[in-house]
Amino acid sequence: MKDMPMQPCKAILFDLDGTLLDTAADLGFALNLMRLARSLPALSDELTRPLASHGSHGLLSLGFADTYPSADEATQLSYKEEFLAFYAEHVCVNTNWFEGMQETIEALHAKGIATGIVTNKPSRFTMPIVAEFPLLADMQAIVSGDTLPIAKPDPAPILLAAEQLQVAPEHCWYVGDAERDIMAGRAAGMKTFLAEWGYIGQNDRPSAWGADVHLSKPEHILNHLP
Numbered sequence: 001m002k003d004m005p006m007q008p009c010k011a012i013l014f015d016l017d018g019t020l021l022d023t024a025a026d027l028g029f030a031l032n033l034m035r036l037a038r039s040l041p042a043l044s045d046e047l048t049r050p051l052a053s054h055g056s057h058g059l060l061s062l063g064f065a066d067t068y069p070s071a072d073e074a075t076q077l078s079y080k081e082e083f084l085a086f087y088a089e090h091v092c093v094n095t096n097w098f099e100g101m102q103e104t105i106e107a108l109h110a111k112g113i114a115t116g117i118v119t120n121k122p123s124r125f126t127m128p129i130v131a132e133f134p135l136l137a138d139m140q141a142i143v144s145g146d147t148l149p150i151a152k153p154d155p156a157p158i159l160l161a162a163e164q165l166q167v168a169p170e171h172c173w174y175v176g177d178a179e180r181d182i183m184a185g186r187a188a189g190m191k192t193f194l195a196e197w198g199y200i201g202q203n204d205r206p207s208a209w210g211a212d213v214h215l216s217k218p219e220h221i222l223n224h225l226p
Contacts, residue, residue, distance in 0.1 A: 007191070009225060011167040012108060013141070013158060015176035016119035016126065017053055018198030020101055020136065023129070024052035025094035030087035031063045034079075050201035053178045055120060056080045084125075092129045098197055101218040105135055111225065116141025116161045118174070118184075120151045141165045153180035155188035162188070175221065182209040193221060 017023045028048035035042060043063060051058040060068045060079050068079055108115055116139050119126055123144035130136045141164035145151045148160060162172045174185030177198020185192035194211035197218070206214070215221055 007170045009113060009173055009191075010171040011114040011116065011162065011165045012173045012175060012221070013116045013118050013161050013185075013190075014174075015053075015178070015181050015195070015198075016117050016121055016129070018177035019175055019181075019195045020098070020105075020117065021095050021129065021133070022098050023095045024049040024199060026090050026092065027052050027059060027087065029090055029093070030083055031059050033086045034083055035063055050199050050204075053199040056083050059083070087125065091125055092132050095129060095132075097133070098218060102135060104218040104221060107219075107222055113225070114141075114165045114167060115139055116143070116165055118143045118152070118157050118161045120145035120180070122146045153183035153187070155184045158184050158188040158190065162190075173221075175215070179204070179206075179209045182211045186210060193224075 014020050017027075025045065028043065028045055031048060032042040047062065048059065051062050057080070060076075060083060064079065068076060071079070105115055117126075117130070117136065121144060123146055126142065126144040130142060141161040143157045143161045143164075148156050150156050152158070158174055159169060162169050165172075169189045172188075172190045173193060174181065174188070174190045175193040175195055176182065176185065177195040177200060182192045182194060191213070192211045193213045193215050194206055194209065195218070196206070196214055196216050200206055213224060
């Protein structure tokens with residue numbers, strides 16, 4: 001893999017689910033409420049956790065493998081609306097920081113590095129979650145999946161966040177745990193970091209995603225600053 005030319009880092013943008021915050025338990029709980037309503041057994045966290053970065057479509061495909069993927073568009077939409085309604089009721093019950101992430105954000109701010117969030121999660125879920133974490137709520141760039149008509153892997157949301165922070169893309173880094181994060185960051189001309197603590201499934205091939213740096217712990221990003 002060819003290294004990107006080193007540029008001074010002035011801002012670091014982060015994905016939300018699976019990168020900044022561990023939201024898997026609440027997402028899995030919403031899916032299991034749907035299953036229990038249909039007299040189906042709950043799925044284990046071990047099964048649902050790797051799909052937490054794949055949105056409602058990925059989770060519903062897991063939870064209702066025999067019906068959802070082959071259903072017509074109207075039926076899939078009905079499943080999605082039901083899932084999101086359950087999630088809205090439990091959106092930040094067991095969600096919390098990944099270990100070391102809060103301290104890493106604080107250390108970045110102490111070094112004068114701006115931070116922001118770029119997520120594909122709809123704003124009606126992003127903002128209530130962020131409001132529970134003052135360090136995130138104070139960020140000057142928060143771009144959700146519906147802020148623009150397009151979402152990651154398109155680079156537009158990441159470029160918007162850089163614009164909000166008034167930092168050129170080449171001076172921004174992007175950190176995420178999914179292939180679309182790395183694709184979007186690279187397309188935006190940013191140095192990309194793969195959060196290996198995130199929701200990476202057995203069938204994923206993160207070594208092929210083209211991230212510039214693989215991070216095993218949040219605090220390791222500090223090692224890449226001058």
